[in-house]
Amino acid sequence: MTALRARRSAERVHSKAGARIPQLPSRRVENPYPPMALLSSDQVEAIHQASLHILENLGIEMMNSRALALFESAGADVDHTTMTVRLDRGLIAEALKTAPSSYTLTSRNPARRLTFGGNIINFTLVAGPPNVHDFERGRRAGNLRDYRELVSLAQHFNCIHMLGNQVCAPIELPANTRHLDTYFANLTLADKPFHVSAIGRGRALDGITMMAIARGLSLDEIASDPGVGTIISVNSPRRFDEMMAEGLMTMAEFGQSVCITPFTLMGAMSPVTLAGALAQQNAEALFGIALAQLVRPGCPVVYGAFTSNVDMRSGAPAFGTPENTKANIASGQLARRYNLPYRTTPGSASNAADAQGAYETLMALWGAVLGHGNLVYHAAGWQEGGLTASYEKFIIDVEMIQHMMEFLRPIVVDDGELALDALAGVPTGGHFFGEPHTLERYATAFYQPLLSNWQNYEAWTEAGALDATQRATSLWKKALAEYVQPPMDADRREALEAYAAKRKDEIGAGEP
Known part of the structure; x- marks a missing residue:
């Protein structure tokens, strides 16, 4: 009987091989539960006061003359020799008055409009790794083919709401113009909002302009209806470099979303204690938010957090640790103190799409959800501490995100769900398999995983004994086969191509 059951189970798996990958429908994800509070109100206030002390007495280095002038004109104490800015608490309070508590981003497909703030959660594709990896082609430097494939995967899966800033860098393309190729890929292979590069004014403005072209808008029009973020x-501790500051001011000038994210690794770029790291993170985030509001009051901003720790034996970054998870939750409390949307990250330091990568990511993901993150950045595909975008890890992360989305569905309690008739119809010691209540609901009663395997051991062995990572390889390949490129108006596509070509000529001629 065991062998017969195994064969039948394997046959069922084989018969489903041609079916599309099961996934949750596209929907807005809301967190219906109260946020977790690790810090007392007194502790939140103590961190707030400590960060004001940092801003007023220690100051922040701002390596951009235009930003220094803005702060000085607003009444800040600016030392031009050291490029140090000291802000009093009144200036911070005034800036926070104009920062919106929530806002929307609209991509070229209005149905993909996202809300940032409140109880809404948005998950993004991993951003920034120089390398990519899959189990068939191995680890390699990023290239445009990989870039296009990973963007296509993000478009295919409904639980990924937004693209980050360059899922990998296509190094075969010129460094000063490759952002135009990646923006074009984002806009043509997907119809979801995306993050642009803010390394200088040119890259930021190119991203804003190309989204405006894709939506058929002018720069004035997109300023009142933002479509991209950054x-x-x-550069912790307490430094904003020239190019990042220029990108920040450009995004703010044109009314686009700006997320200020200190890189506070405890023991390296911040104090080794969590309270000290949070105070530094808070000061740096408030400083950047104030700058955005000085450029354009009402500019949409996000309170960004990226506090984790290092391995004190080697100095290597660690993610998905208990300290990282607590920071994800506590940072949400700080963001809510200022009534700002909150960005967080579920990272992992694992070098492979393995058990370590899964449990570290899930640990940090719980922190992001319990902390009521609105922008969960690097949510899918992060590997090797952010140095590699992994195809298999992307699939594993999609499974975990979908699990979390279903967890966030409130429990329904009504007559149908209480099932008293079904309970009355099944005798003691019986079963509910054939009960009408079950038959009416069995197809949709439970979450259907895309990666998990629930076969018994014999059937699993007969089907190839593939572990989750091996099954993930088959799934990303199948997802690419299923991918459908979203339609785009031909005139707008031509306009995008023309703009990218013009800008490449300008940049090649030495223009910014």
Whole structure:
């Protein structure tokens, strides 16, 4: 009987091989539960006061003369020799008054419009790794083919709401113009919002302009209905470099979304204690938010957090740790103190799409959800501490995100769900398999995983004994085969191509 059951189970798996990958429908994800509070209100206030002390007395280095002038004109204490800015608490308070508590981003497909703030959660594709990996082609430097494939995977899976800033760098293309090729790929292979590079004014403005072209808008029009965002990475401790500051100000000038994210690794770029790291993170985030509001009051901003720790034996970054998870939750409390949308990240330091990668990511993902993150950045595909975008890890992460989405569905309690008639119809010691209540609901009663395997051991062995990572390889290949490129108006596509070609000529001629 065991062998017969195994064969039948294997036959069922084989018969489903031609079916499309099961996934959750596209929907807005809301967190219906109260946020977790690791810090007391007194502790939140103590961190707030400590960060004001940092801003008022220690200051932040701002390596951009235009930003220094803005701060000085607003009444900040600016030392031009050291490029240090000291902000009083009144200036911070005034900036926070104009920062919106929520806002929307609209891509070229209005149905993909995203809300940032409140209880809404948005998950993004991994961004920034120089390398890519899959189990068939191995680890390699990023290239345009990989870039296009990973964007296509993000478009295919409904639980990925947004693209990050360059899922990998296509190194075969010129470094000063490759952002135009990646923006074009984002806009033609997907119809979801995306993050642009903010390394300088040119890259930021190119991204804004290309999204405006794809939507048929002018720059004035997109300023009032933003379509792209960026991540401003602070060079912690307490330094904003010239190019990032320029990108921040450009995004703010044109009314686009700006997420200020300090890179506070405890023991390296911040104090080794969580309270000290949070105080530094808070000061750096508030400084960047204030700059955005000085450029354009009302500019949409996100309170970004990226506090984790290092391995004190080697100095290597660690993610998905208990400290990282607590920081994800506590940072949400700080963002809510200022009534700002909140960005967080579920990272992992694992070098492979393995058990370590899964449990570290899930640990940090719980912190992101319990902390009520609105922008869960690097949610799918992050590997090797952010140095590699992994195809298999992308699939594993999609499975975990979908699990989390289903967990966030509220429990329904009504007459149909209480099932008293079904309970009355089944005798003691019986079963509910054939009960009408079950038959009416069995197809949709439970979450259907895309990666998990629930066969018994014999059937699993007969089907090839593939572990989750091996099954993930088959799934990303199948997803690419299923992928359908979203339609785009031919005139707008031609306009995008023309703009990219013009900008490449300008940049080649030495223009910014």
